Structure formats: structure tokens, C-alpha cells
Amino acid sequence: AQKITQTQPGMFVQEKEAVTLDCTYDTSDPSYGLFWYKQPSSGEMIFLIYQGSYDQQNATEGRYSLNFQKARKSANLVISASQLGDSAMYFCAMRESLTTSGTYKYIFGTGTRLKVLA
Amino acid sequence: DAGITQSPRHKVTETGTPVTLRCHQTENHRYMYWYRQDPGHGLRLIHYSYGVKDTDKGEVSDGYSVSRSKTEDFLLTLESATSSQTSVYFCAIRRAKITDTQYFGPGTRLTVL
Numbered sequence: 001a002q003k004i005t006q007t008q009p010g011m012f013v014q015e016k017e018a019v020t021l022d023c024t025y026d027t028s029d030p031s032y033g034l035f036w037y038k039q040p041s042s043g044e045m046i047f048l049i050y051q052g053s054y055d056q057q058n059a060t061e062g063r064y065s066l067n068f069q070k071a072r073k074s075a076n077l078v079i080s081a082s083q084l085g086d087s088a089m090y091f092c093a094m095r096e097s098l099t100t101s102g103t104y105k106y107i108f109g110t111g112t113r114l115k116v117l118a
Numbered sequence: 119d120a121g122i123t124q125s126p127r128h129k130v131t132e133t134g135t136p137v138t139l140r141c142h143q144t145e146n147h148r149y150m151y152w153y154r155q156d157p158g159h160g161l162r163l164i165h166y167s168y169g170v171k172d173t174d175k176g177e178v179s180d181g182y183s184v185s186r187s188k189t190e191d192f193l194l195t196l197e198s199a200t201s202s203q204t205s206v207y208f209c210a211i212r213r214a215k216i217t218d219t220q221y222f223g224p225g226t227r228l229t230v231l
Contacts (some may be wrong), residue, residue, distance in 0.1 A: 022153060045222035048193060052217065091160060095218060103149065103168055104212070106220055108160035
């Protein structure tokens with residue numbers, strides 16, 4: 001079973017509008033973390049936002065917010081007031097514990113390609 | 119900027135040749151990772167390191183080996199490159215603070231002919 005699922009391969013949004021990128025996850029680890037990364041056409045992976053499993057409030061970073069619904073196991077990224085520079089691939093990722101080695105495992109979704117239209 | 123560099127940034131090689139990719143970090147992070155990125159697969163973990171000389175396999179480790187003789191350098195070797203190893207390779211560090219966020223290097227595009 002997929003541990004991180006991004007069901008939208010591609011999306012379009014009009015400039016200045018808000019857009020939601022979906023991410024659902026599956027884990028039995030009670031202490032996990034959720035991340036969103038942006039990958040522009042230049043190829044680098046840019047960290048955007050983090051949500052811990054015990055965080056009571058949704059994370060926000062500037063125009064980015066994470067809509068965390070723990071019971072539904074969803075961690076959707078909301079980008080407000082879209083800009084042309086937001087056109088990129090967006091990856092959802094989860095950190096969970098590896099009990100055998102005491103370290104963490106990071107699992108990535110397959111990504112959503114966002115195109116912002118002028 | 120997490121101070122991570124990768125070399126080379128681009129490489130074209132032939133099937134059967136050995137290839138070594140280098141990841142260098144300047145912030146003394148303990149944990150380092152190698153991923154490959156392929157269309158439709160996101161990022162998949164190849165190997166990771168949790169200290170000098172301490173490494174372990176990820177989900178797609180066949181055909182790859184790693185070494186970490188210094189904290190700042192994590193090397194990925196393709197022992198005998200195959201066309202299926204054509205990919206973009208990313209190195210990452212884990213910044214061990216509250217969120218344990220991974221930060222990535224710029225990537226290496228490898229083509230195996």
C-alpha cells in the first residue's frame with residue numbers, strides 16, 4: 001500500500017487565486033512528521049512547510065499553509081494568491097521512525113505538477 | 119541554504135563502467151541520504167548514513183554502494199552502471215532539530231548509455 005498518496009498528477013490555477021494540493025498518508029507511527037517540497041523546473045528540491053503529528057494547529061509559512069486533518073490522514077498544501085513563480089512540481093513527504101535502527105525513514109509521494117496561468 | 123554540494127552535476131557514461139557521485143556538506147550533519155528521482159516514482163531512498171563509516175540500505179540499494187570516511191563527504195558508487203540507473207540523484211542531510219527536516223543538494227543528472 002502507498003504510504004504517501006498524491007492523487008493529482010497535474011493542476012492548473014489562475015494567477016492570484018488559491019489552490020489546494022492533496023496528500024494522504026498512512027502510518028502506524030504515533031510520532032510522525034509531514035513535509036512539502038517544491039521542485040521548480042531548475043530541478044532543486046526546496047523545503048516549504050512542516051507539520052508534526054502532535055501539532056494542534058495547522059502550519060503556515062507565508063503564502064503556504066498545511067491543512068492537517070489527522071483523523072482523515074490528510075495533509076493538503078494550500079497556496080494562497082498564486083504567482084507565476086509557483087509553477088513547479090510539489091512533493092508531499094512523511095517522516096516516520098525506523099524501529100530497527102532508531103533513525104527516521106522519509107517517504108515521498110509521486111508529486112503534483114502545478115501550472116499557474118496568467 | 120544547507121551547504122550541500124554534489125559533483126558532478128551532469129554525467130554521461132557507458133553501460134558497465136563504475137561511477138562515483140560525491141555529496142559534500144559543510145554543516146557537520148550526522149545523517150546523510152542518497153535518493154534517486156524517476157518520473158512517476160517520486161524520490162526513492164538508495165542508502166543512508168548515520169555517522170562516519172555507518173551506513174545502511176534503502177529500498178532501491180541493488181547495484182549501489184556507499185562510503186562515508188569523513189563527516190562531510192558521502193559517496194555513492196554504481197559498481198557497474200546499467201541503463202536502468204539513468205536518473206537524477208539527490209543527496210540530502212537531516213537537520214536534527216525539532217522537525218528533523220531533510221534538505222537537499224542540487225542533484226546530479228546521470229545518463230547511462
